[in-house]
Amino acid sequence: MLVMNANDIAELVYKEYAKSFKPICKPVVKSNGIKEWTVLAAVVGYDTVAKAFQVVSMATGVKVTPDTHLSRSMGKILHDCHAEILAIRGFNAVLHDQLRRYNSIKDKTELYLIEKSASTNSFRVGEKWAFYLYISEIPCGDSSMNEAIESRDRGENDKQQELIFHDSDLIQYVDPKVRTVLRGRFNYSKKGFVRTKPGRADSNMSLSKSCSDKLCMKQVTSLNNAITYFLLDSPVYLSGLVIPNLNRSKMEALVKSFQRPGKLIAHPVEFLTTDLPFQDQKLQEEQTPSSMSGILLFLQKNKTPKQEAILNGIKNGYFVKGNKPLRKNCESLLSRYHQWSIFEQSNYFHSYLSFKKSLHKRNDLVRKLRDQLSSEGWIHTCSDDCHAQKV
Template identity: 45%
Template sequence: MEVNEEVADKIAELASEYYRKLKPSAKPTVRSNGTKEWNVLACVVAINRANEDLRLVSLATGVKAAPNEDLKRSNGRILHDCHAEILALRGFNAVLLKQIQLLKDSQSHPVPDLVSSSSDNSGIYRLNEEWSFALYISRAPCGDASMGLLYDEGCISFTDDDRCQYVDDNNKTIIRGRFNYAKKGYVRTKPGRKDSKVTLSKSCTDKLCSKQVLSILNSLTWDLLEAPVFLEYIVIPQLPRVAEADFERAFDTRIKDSVPMEKVQILSCSQRFDDDKTYENQPPSLMSSILLNIIEGQVTQQQSILNGVKCGAFVKPPNPLKKNCETVVSRASQWSLFKQIKGGVDSQTYREFKSQQTDRNALKERIRLALSKDGWVGTESDDCG
């Protein structure tokens, strides 16, 4: 199904409509010095293939990522990556899990609209065929797709021997944040201040590119659904012409000859996000948020997030995390819900379960090698039982 920019504008308006419904505490504030914070908004939107009706599935805001060392105490409860587009995809999977759980209860009302039970009652589910999916993002995703949009920060020049740009001295194909942004076609970690603690969480560009090979299902929904689900569209406001070559490289040419992938169509919409960044040195919001539209118009769930856990639940390391600090989209929450649905996995940990997905793991290794020929640098191990 081909979607035009008129539909892209409708997707942007739907995203703004739901954003306005968020609690004020989840939105950027004016700081004590009078400066207004900014944030990024992202939404997964389902498009009806027959009539182009839109249905928002998940919404998220956020620009933060957890330092790698903080994950040692996580046990699946800290969100590694609170960038809006990645949270929105986590929300998409959480909605699918919740709809599948409703399907297991034959008395449940209302009836889920995104997924259905398989005809043979085998415990496998399917995504309803009338839906295609778009990801709205209020600005170009961090990483390779936005390198051409960066201004020249003091004309800092790098050589390949400058160690500060790498997260691992032995890996020259994974670059830290926006260091040496003149280099194109490389994997990058999440951006941050030069003096900030290192996060090994990969850029949104790299993660979205990987999703065009692996699908937007996570390991849990991959196990429950009969076929993968891919984004067909990414919608970004007023995409400048300078970014077109960056998007083509980041989401297509740098991997298309190495591994099979699904093409994603990049669409520009005219409407800008109200709380977007408007000037350099404008402070980013510390807050992230998630909204799950579980059953459209009837069942929604909203949470504010700070430092990767529910707002108000964070304690500084090395202290242990508070009980029930995890968000609805955390690894621990989704694993708990999956175990209720699946059965027979109570004796396994999350990582043990993932290690058994041989086909998915092989595909993951292929896309990682295609993106970074020097190998991969993973985040701190984060398991839950």
């Protein structure tokens, strides 16, 4: 496996964050003088021929949409706005955009990731690329349980999460019938379990799985979402994960958590750490997380990235409270609705969910992995199909 200098990756990510993100996508100083914090993530490609890095996508965010808010979504609301998940969604959005425009653009080098095979007429990501995921914090869920223990020892943990749990205490489970899926950071002494977001005990319920669980899945199913998995000749896997200031305990927890898929792992991940801190990380317990998320999509080489601010899972400024219908054009570039509306123009499936069901090989991997991660069953998020209009 290619060994990279984690500091080089971190420096590039921080440079782009400072240069390209507008202030609205960054934490602000509140009226009480305390600064908000956020998590930063980026998918960075390494060109093994040119020996050069390229940021593909970047995101900030720490929020997740409660399940009760998804009944009106129809694919328009982003369920999970944690930075690393948004960055991976952004990576797929860049791939999808380059695939869509490949035949219509003259200078193919601008579409830096995609190649077309002359013999098969199919598309693939260039073999020269290796991809790394930078995250400013250790992924939530199983990987971060040692960090939760260290926080407890420093007296920083949520009192509700410090409770002493027994297996019979049902509050720790999302569903008492499925005791291999735990809610948030409840009973953080238990390792090797699937956990849901958010981590805080006083947050509204979500069935979105932790970033640790989702990144484990990427080792098996690839970085690709359903659409780019279908469109590309072969899937793309993550080569490495870069996280600042991983001590021995955190590194051990991270490695062990990522070993949970066992023999199903198609492409193991290399774990790298950097001593370069992120400027907007959480430094004091009094700090509150930023409600805003932001994305940068580097759609073409040497071009200004496309940017978007996201609040409550949709574009900033478009949120409507309660159960009222969502406003027109509220959906993010990363939303299922937007990506599906592009895909369905040249492909013929009844709906997004029916399309996903047709990916039998990928679905078989997902089923096997879910059985491996949670032996007592899987708790699904609510069905969120989309019947997008043509764009």
